[in-house]
Amino acid sequence: MDKPLTATPTSPSPGTRSPFVLGVDVGGANLKSVLINQQTEKATAWESFFPMWKRPESLAEQLLSDWAALLAEARADADLIAGIAVTMTGELADCFTDRQHGVTHIADQVQSAAKQFNAAADLGFYSTAGEFIGKDQTSDQVDALAASNWHALASWAGRHVAANGILIDVGSTTTDLIPIQNGQVATGAKTDHQRLRDGSLVYVGCRRTPVCSLVDRLMIDGVDVPVMNEFFATIDDARLILKQQPESTEDNETEDHDTADGRPRDRQSAHRRLAKMVGWDANELSSVQADSVSQQIIESAQKQIDASLQRQIAQFGGNSQEEITLLLSGHGQDLVTQSTTARSAIDLRDRLTPEVSRSAPAFAVARLWLDTHREVRCNAV
Structure with missing residues (x-):
């Protein structure tokens, strides 16, 4: 404490x-x-x-x-x-x-x-x-x-x-899962190494996480296809395809090339980057297939975050999820599953x-x- x-x-x-x-x-x-x-x-x-x-x-x-x-x-x-x-x-x-x-x-x-x-x-x-x-x-x-x-x-x-609860902060690179008791941070883990070991630091974020660190295979048209272990695409591309965040373009004055290939953060470029993960050119990956693989990537990230959250809940004192207040922060909150947010939650954006x-x-x-x-x-x- x-x-x-x-x-x-x-x-x-x-x-x-x-x-x-x-x-x-x-x-x-x-x-x-x-x-x-x-x-x-x-x-x-x-x-x-x-x-x-x-x-x-x-x-x-x-x-x-x-x-x-x-x-x-x-x-x-x-x-x-x-x-x-x-x-x-x-x-x-x-x-x-x-x-x-x-x-x-x-x-x-x-x-x-x-x-x-x-x-x-x-x-x-x-x-x-x-x-x-x-x-x-x-x-x-x-x-x-x-x-x-x-x-x-x-x-x-x-x-x-909230004096008691678990803070879930989803940033561009990592997710923090921090227990709070009696108004204070309730974990003895302070360094990144200690926090990785106890599960309060998850190296999954909403922007910079490589696709190949989230999935090793993708289901495409009923076929289980291995992905390339290369930094061809990030979770950002999947979120762009699914319109979970806006594109960054010259038109909206927020042009951003912080991507796997240094090209723009628009859906067309994201489609091309995701296609490369399975050895295709952009024209070989249909829009329907792109939506499907993007959803699989997002679901994998959600599962990793949720697994660590369940571990923190278990360490919190044996309380059920319904009894624990969750404090949601960060611009990647869509990576926190709906089943979790349906319980007692406070969105810091409010x-x-x-x-x-x-x-x-x-x-x-x-x-x-x-x-x-x-x-x-x-x-x-």
Whole structure:
């Protein structure tokens, strides 16, 4: 069981002149930032695609660009930001030799961006020990800082949404299944390795998961066909075919080439990528067949997530599914089976705007920073 959040402020506590708090989630493929106005409680989110493994040296530059866009969206000024709260998962990127290298690099880049953005703002990095630490401590607490965004989200959810339940957060790469008891994260597993072993981390997401990691065979016209063990297509292609998410094209100003072959995220390209998985050209895979194989891929992902969820439910204390509240988060919630969501469930998208819910860990870490500093002020009175 985790202890309550603690922090030692490194700058004056936020006052009326500094009403904003910036939450930042530094991932390996995406950067997410959320600005919260303490006075109005309004949250504004900004997300950008940033392949950490390709240009880690540009992280500070990209963060500054994102934060400038976020300020413009929120009509706020940088000098009114009291704190910058940071969580990360990007330390796993291939460009880093190990977690120490990744955490240190990310912390250095974030600090560089923060100094240029607002040098007076309090900068804190969230750790799975349930506390914020300063930049000078990051190299000594690598394991607690690495892959900490799941803990921040679950901690916020336990405090502000449901004191008991299981958080299911389905992102682009992974799914987190986090037990919450008495308002706190209720798992002793903190590192990725520990979480893989206990089933609270499932390497299945709604975007980047390779098809060949989900299925080894596909049924096509009654024939069981082996798939190629090549990175030809991802689950994203199956979801595009089934229209479970919109295409990214020049027409809707969200052109995106983060795909297996570097070509666009449209249904025509997705059809071609899926055909290659079974050794076909696009014209050899009919639309009906594409729909069928896509559904098989999605069902396999759902089964993997559901199997780990059942394991977490069994470890929760022997309660039946009907007695456990499920907190649903992330933009891949369609991978959580309907039989599960039909039970007691809270969709965090109902508590947050759709844009903010896509950046839920960034929102959560900002809110935890606020909680921490409010507690510090109360204790000082």
